[in-house]
Amino acid sequence: MIAMAEGTDEVVTFRVGKQWFGLPVIAVQEVISHQQTARVPLARSCVAGLLNLRGQVVTAIDMHDRMEISANASESLMDVVVCDGGELFALVVDEVGDVVAVPPHTLERLPASLDGLWARICTGVVRLDNGLLALIDVARLLDESSTRP
Numbered sequence: 001m002i003a004m005a006e007g008t009d010e011v012v013t014f015r016v017g018k019q020w021f022g023l024p025v026i027a028v029q030e031v032i033s034h035q036q037t038a039r040v041p042l043a044r045s046c047v048a049g050l051l052n053l054r055g056q057v058v059t060a061i062d063m064h065d066r067m068e069i070s071a072n073a074s075e076s077l078m079d080v081v082v083c084d085g086g087e088l089f090a091l092v093v094d095e096v097g098d099v100v101a102v103p104p105h106t107l108e109r110l111p112a113s114l115d116g117l118w119a120r121i122c123t124g125v126v127r128l129d130n131g132l133l134a135l136i137d138v139a140r141l142l143d144e145s146s147t148r149p
Contacts, residue, residue, distance in 0.1 A: 009104070013097035013133060014080055017069040020097065020133045022126070027082050027138045031096050034077035035060075048092050053081065060090040066141065068117055084142040091141075100133075102126055107135070 011022030012031070037049030037060045048060040058081065064071035072094075079090035107124045114122075121140045126133040 009102045009107075010099055011102055011133075011135060012080065012099055014063075014078070014091070014093040015095040015097065016063045016067055016093050017072065018131075019067070019069060020128070020131060021067075021093075022100070022102070022133050022135045023080065023082065023138060025099055029081040029083055029088065032079045032081065032090075034079050034092060035090065051079075051090060053088065053090070056088060058088045058090050060092055061142070063091050063093050067121075082138050082142075084138055089142055102133075102135070 010025040012025055012028045013020055013022050015021075032053075035051040035053070037051045039049045040047055043049075046062050046066040048062040048065075051058050051060050060079065062071075063069075076095070078093050078096045080093055080096060081088055081090050083089075106126050108126065109124060110119060110122055111125075118134070120143075121136055122134045123137050124135050126135065
């Protein structure tokens with residue numbers, strides 16, 4: 001995460017299924033309502049398709065599939081647009097929450113029992129009143145072998 005001048009990181013929060021995640025504010029280009037996508041034949045299952053964002057082709061990533069969380073029918077999907085390696089990606093999520101400050105002392109290590117994908121993608125967790133906020137590393141999330149069509 002990127003440290004802010006006052007020692008507090010700010011993250012954009014979003015929900016996938018029942019789990020809340022956070023991305024550093026600096027990594028998020030914009031948040032938009034979900035856009036129609038064009039399927040990409042033979043793409044990995046987490047690639048929801050391609051979308052046109054003001055004339056630029058953007059790869060849409062189905063975060064349910066990418067984070068291995070079962071999908072519920074949702075009418076109000078949102079796209080969190082991030083940049084990795086000069087390429088834009090739209091993370092398709094169920095809901096976008098607030099930008100929250102994460103003071104360094106509230107960031108906890110991942111549990112040692114956490115295995116697989118989440119252990120590779122998440123950088124830590126923050127306890128909230130209503131659960132845990134898992135912080136994500138954008139570069140790890142968008143690992144080329146998993147998300148490029």
